[in-house]
């Protein structure tokens with residue numbers, strides 16, 4: 001059911017037209033965000049909804065009734081407003097300021113303060129987390145705390161519609177999240193409808209059911225965050241370059257802003273010049289002069305990360321740790337690696353036997369580093385037959401460094417190509433799953449990292465049909481085969 005219907009609303013200040021033919025509806029219990037650049041008409045629209053400005057053209061209806069038919073007091077009982085700036089009522093305490101929100105509920109010549117009024121004020125102060133400051137003068141509060149007091153005053157009104165102009169203005173991130181979590185909870189539990197202006201598009205995406213985007217007073221987009229958070233829309237409305245990303249835990253899009261200014265790119269294609277390779281007694285380390293974007297299954301730095309250090313650490317074959325990730329982070333710190341920028345893998349194979357393969361082309365170069373052991377060789381197609389996988393020495397760790405720009409699809413295809421090449425190397429070396437006596441496709445704990453400089457030519461794909469895929473396939477195959485031979489030799493010499 002629609003609480004609010006805005007139809008063909010236009011507005012001008014003197015001769016200046018600031019809203020043009022704005023039409024939208026808001027459903028009961030919806031959290032509805034308004035976005036747009038400075039001066040696009042957001043506040044004017046909110047002022048028309050709050051009856052602060054008189055409607056000039058078009059119509060606004062609330063629960064089917066024209067907005068203008070509501071008396072001021074009736075409207076104040078229905079809708080509460082949090083304006084962009086509120087003049088501080090100096091001399092009042094927090095509680096006294098919030099009590100003003102109950103004005104709309106007072107009636108008669110000598111209004112009485114009821115238990116219900118008292119409870120509404122208390123609940124509102126609690127909701128914004130200011131109980132300890134209830135008796136404090138509001139002139140002694142910070143800007144963000146004061147904003148929360150005014151929000152509490154609006155909540156104390158117990159409205160059905162809440163109109164907020166940048167509700168989290170002046171607030172630190174903790175308070176913003178607290179307040180918006182509370183607002184959304186209220187909206188969903190009490191079917192409170194919230195219409196709020198936001199400047200932070202990611203916050204708006206996270207908390208709003210739908211968004212309206214204004215540009216020069218016109219509606220340029222209206223829909224769910226999934227529909228609206230499109231780079232083309234942001235480029236046309238905000239003239240900003242953005243990239244759409246997936247939120248890690250919620251099915252809402254996130255926008256990453258792309259900086260116009262870039263660090264100067266080194267004008268060479270020689271991947272090896274940008275890297276240093278170091279062999280320490282218990283690890284092999286690749287360090288890069290500039291961070292690389294990495295997709296990996298590493299113990300430290302999994303998923304997509306930017307990294308400058310790539311560590312393949314050798315642990316004893318008896319290594320047994322309940323929380324290997326934390327232990328690995330301690331190790332990296334002890335060794336002086338910047339943990340936030342490090343991809344950390346483990347192996348029980350001798351890292352002295354690591355194999356590097358390099359391939360240079362005109363448009364890109366690929367550098368692959370592999371350590372291999374097959375104590376845990378498994379045939380993926382037959383793994384379901386095993387009760388429990390035994391943990392022996394031997395895993396295959398693959399790092400592929402690419403001088404070029406990869407799309408997300410290319411990262412995933414690079415993983416597939418490298419995995420296929422590794423499997424073929426195992427087949428050609430006749431590595432068998434000891435449990436099933438069938439050819440092994442990998443080991444039970446294999447690890448991989450695809451790292452690209454994200455400079456230079458762009459590669460949309462990295463499958464085996466592409467030049468970059470061919471280079472990945474060849475270097476991973478050759479390096480894995482050689483690493484397997486070295487592993488075999490070391491085992492035989494023991």
Ligand SMILES: Nc1ncnc2c1ncn2[C@@H]1O[C@H](COP(=O)(O)OP(=O)(O)OP(=O)(O)O)[C@@H](O)[C@H]1O
Nearest residue numbers: 013014016018036037038039040041042043044045
């Ligand atoms: N009282 C006024 N008299 C004349 N022009 C005004 C008045 N209030 C706003 N405007 C103009 O109307 C246009 C829209 O202003 P409005 O405040 O609605 O934009 P906004 O999108 O909320 O901007 P911001 O993001 O900066 O808060 C602007 O060009 C502004 O200068």
